[in-house]
Amino acid sequence: MDEKQKKRLMWQLPFLVLLIVGTVLIIRQQQAVPYQKNADFIFGTTYHITYQCDSNMAAGIKAELLKVDQSLSPFNDKSVITAVNQNKAVQLDSMFLDVYNLALQISEETDGAFDITVAPLVNAWGFGFKNSALPSSYQVDSLRQIVGYQKVSLENGHIKKKDPRIMLDCSAIAKGYGCDVIAKYLRSRGVKNFMVEIGGEIVTSGLNPDRLPWKVGVTKPSDDSLSTSHELQTVLNVTDMAMATSGNYRNFYYKGGKKYAHTIDPKTGFPVQHNILSATVIAKSCAEADAYATSFMVMGLEKAQKVMERRPELMAYIIYSDQNGENAVWYSPSLRNKIVE
Numbered sequence: 550m551d552e553k554q555k556k557r558l559m560w561q562l563p564f565l566v567l568l569i570v571g572t573v574l575i576i577r578q579q580q581a582v583p584y585q586k587n588a589d590f591i592f593g594t595t596y597h598i599t600y601q602c603d604s605n606m607a608a609g610i611k612a613e614l615l616k617v618d619q620s621l622s623p624f625n626d627k628s629v630i631t632a633v634n635q636n637k638a639v640q641l642d643s644m645f646l647d648v649y650n651l652a653l654q655i656s657e658e659t660d661g662a663f664d665i666t667v668a669p670l671v672n673a674w675g676f677g678f679k680n681s682a683l684p685s686s687y688q689v690d691s692l693r694q695i696v697g698y699q700k701v702s703l704e705n706g707h708i709k710k711k712d713p714r715i716m717l718d719c720s721a722i723a724k725g726y727g728c729d730v731i732a733k734y735l736r737s738r739g740v741k742n743f744m745v746e747i748g749g750e751i752v753t754s755g756l757n758p759d760r761l762p763w764k765v766g767v768t769k770p771s772d773d774s775l776s777t778s779h780e781l782q783t784v785l786n787v788t789d790m791a792m793a794t795s796g797n798y799r800n801f802y803y804k805g806g807k808k809y810a811h812t813i814d815p816k817t818g819f820p821v822q823h824n825i826l827s828a829t830v831i832a833k834s835c836a837e838a839d840a841y842a843t844s845f846m847v848m849g850l851e852k853a854q855k856v857m858e859r860r861p862e863l864m865a866y867i868i869y870s871d872q873n874g875e876n877a878v879w880y881s882p883s884l885r886n887k888i889v890e
């Protein structure tokens with residue numbers, strides 16, 4: 550090493566030391582920041598949010614969720630969607646428009662397997678907010694006349710219906726959208742490490758409290774309407790992603806000795822009879838993951854696989870019943886490196 554190189558090294562050494570010391574201090578400071586945990590009720594379900602921050606943002610988080618409720622909840626008498634369903638003049642807010650536009654896009658891509666006008670059929674089968682006796686074939690056929698995403702449109706900032714009896718139901722996308730709203734809220738306040746979970750739909754970012762990537766379990770399907778079984782089928786690494794699961798194995802009831810699943814096929818008007826037990830979808834947004842998970846439950850395995858071929862940016866983990874009645878698994882090839890166990 551000549552004299553010139555030695556001098557250059559002597560000048561660079563203090564800067565390298567400062568860089569190393571600064572990096573260590575930043576890491577220590579980040580590790581010293583505590584993780585907050587908030588839990589409460591919204592959309593008729595529970596939510597659990599874990600995030601690294603010096604202050605507790607429970608009030609702000611709840612306020613954001615109440616905005617979603619005020620826009621999209623059919624259980625809220627004063628919500629935007631309730632006014633739309635009652636054919637009242639109402640100003641559509643940005644949240645309603647976000648979800649409406651995404652819902653129609655996914656309806657097109659899934660050939661109507663996802664449909665936010667399915668509410669009358671859901672209610673008729675006793676899974677909605679108006680419980681009643683099981684419908685007859687005649688009643689189902691009658692209700693199908695007021696179901697179909699092509700029968701609603703957005704014109705001059707208002708929802709136009711081909712029949713005033715048409716109702717919108719965002720239940721299969723609202724929880725996922727709520728997760729996205731809270732993730733956006735946390736990021737806007739500089740929070741980088743968090744997990745948002747609303748009714749089983751999830752968005753994660755950064756690292757968990759153990760300074761490791763976030764891992765989420767997929768529950769093994771079983772006839773467990775009381776939700777007492779929590780045996781896991783697998784565990785997935787979903788850091789910096791959104792994940793939603795739809796399944797009929799917990800949402801069902803028996804009547805007259807027959808099992809009725811909660812997923813209604815908008816085209817037939819009847820509960821689905823496919824062999825898919827649960828569909829887990831991983832996407833960039835939880836609203837998308839939520840809607841596609843529901844769509845796959847309606848479509849069945851083969852059609853779901855075709856959608857995945859057209860949308861390679863999505864990932865899916867599907868548990869289904871094979872020809873022998875045994876649980877089997879299909880998952881996207883791109884998901885392989887995210888399966889922890």
